[in-house]
Amino acid sequence: xxxxxxxxxxxxxxxxxxxxxxxxxxxxxxxxxxxxxxxxxxxxxxxxxxxxxxxxxxxxxxxxxxxxxxxxxxxxxxxxxxxxxxxxxxxxxxxxxxxxxxxxxxxxxxxxxxxxxxxxxxxxxxxxxxxxxxxxxxxxxxxxxxxxxxxxxxxxxxxxxxxxxxxxxxxxxxxxxxxxxxxxxxxxxxxxxxxxxxxxxxxxxxxxxxxxxxxxxxxxxxxxxxxxxxxxxxxxx
Numbered sequence: 435x436x437x438x439x440x441x442x443x444x445x446x447x448x449x450x451x452x453x454x455x456x457x458x459x460x461x462x463x464x465x466x467x468x469x470x471x472x473x474x475x476x477x478x479x480x481x482x483x484x485x486x487x488x489x490x491x492x493x494x495x496x497x498x499x500x501x502x503x504x505x506x507x508x509x510x511x512x513x514x515x516x517x518x519x520x521x522x523x524x525x526x527x528x529x530x531x532x533x534x535x536x537x538x539x540x541x542x543x544x545x546x547x548x549x550x551x552x553x554x555x556x557x558x559x560x561x562x563x564x565x566x567x568x569x570x571x572x573x574x575x576x577x578x579x580x581x582x583x584x585x586x587x588x589x590x591x592x593x594x595x596x597x598x599x600x601x602x603x604x605x606x607x608x609x610x611x612x613x614x615x616x617x618x619x620x621x622x623x624x625x626x627x628x629x630x631x632x633x634x635x636x637x638x639x640x641x642x643x644x645x646x647x648x649x650x651x652x653x654x655x656x657x658x659x660x661x662x663x664x665x666x667x668x669x670x671x
Contacts, residue, residue, distance in 0.1 A: 443456040460486055491517075509534075516545065526549070527551070528551070538554075576601075581606070
C-alpha cells in the first residue's frame with residue numbers, strides 16, 4: 435500500500451482486489467492529487483461515498499488502471515472530468531443516490547470505450563438522448579436505470595450495442611419503446627421481451643415482484659456483469 439498519507443482516502447485489499455476508497459471528501463484537490471499521492475500502485479476499484487466534489491478525473495481511471503467506478507450518496511457538479519485519448523480499463527460504472535449540478539452528460543462517455551456495465555439508481559436522468567446513442571460504449575452488456583426519472587429513450591438508442599443482452603428499467607416513466615432494432619436486447623428486469631423494430635410495451639416492475647426474482651439467473655450468463663455486481667455490492671450495501 436502507498437506509504438504516503440492519502441487521507442481522506444484509504445486503500446483496502448481483500449485478498450483478491452485492491453480498492454481505493456474515498457469517503458467524506460469535500461475538496462476536489464484531494465481527488466485530483468491521488469495519482470501522485472498513491473505512487474506507482476494500481477487499483478481495481480475506485481469508490482467515492484458521502485462526498486461533495488466537482489467531478490471524477492478520467493486521468494485517475496487511466497493512471498491507476500481502474501476497472502470499476504462506484505459512487506454513492508454524493509453530490510458532484512458533473513460525472514467526469516474528461517481527458518484526450520481513450521480510457522480502456524474502466525468496465526463498470528455504478529452510481530447510486532448521487533446528484534449532479536449539471537446533470538448527466540452522456541458526451542463525457544465518448545472516450546470510455548470499454549464500459550460493459552452501467553448502473554444508475556436514484557439519479558436524475560430525464561432521457562437517453564441522441565448523445566447517449568452516439569457516445570455510450572458499444573461494448574455495453576447490461577444497463578440498469580432504477581428510479582432515475584427517465585421519461586424518454588431516443589429511437590435506436592441501443593442499435594449499435596451488439597453485446598447488450600439485458601436492460602433493466604424500474605420505477606421510471608417509460609411506457610413504450612420504439613424502433614430498438616437490436617436483436618440482442620433482452621430487458622428481463624423490466625419485462626421487455628426480445629425487441630424488433632416494432633414498438634414494445636415496457637411495464638415498470640413492481641418492487642414486490644422484483645424481490646422474488648433472482649438476478650443470479652441473469653448474471654450466471656454474463657461473467658463481466660457478475661464481477662461488476664460483486665465489486666459494487668461490497669461497498670454499496
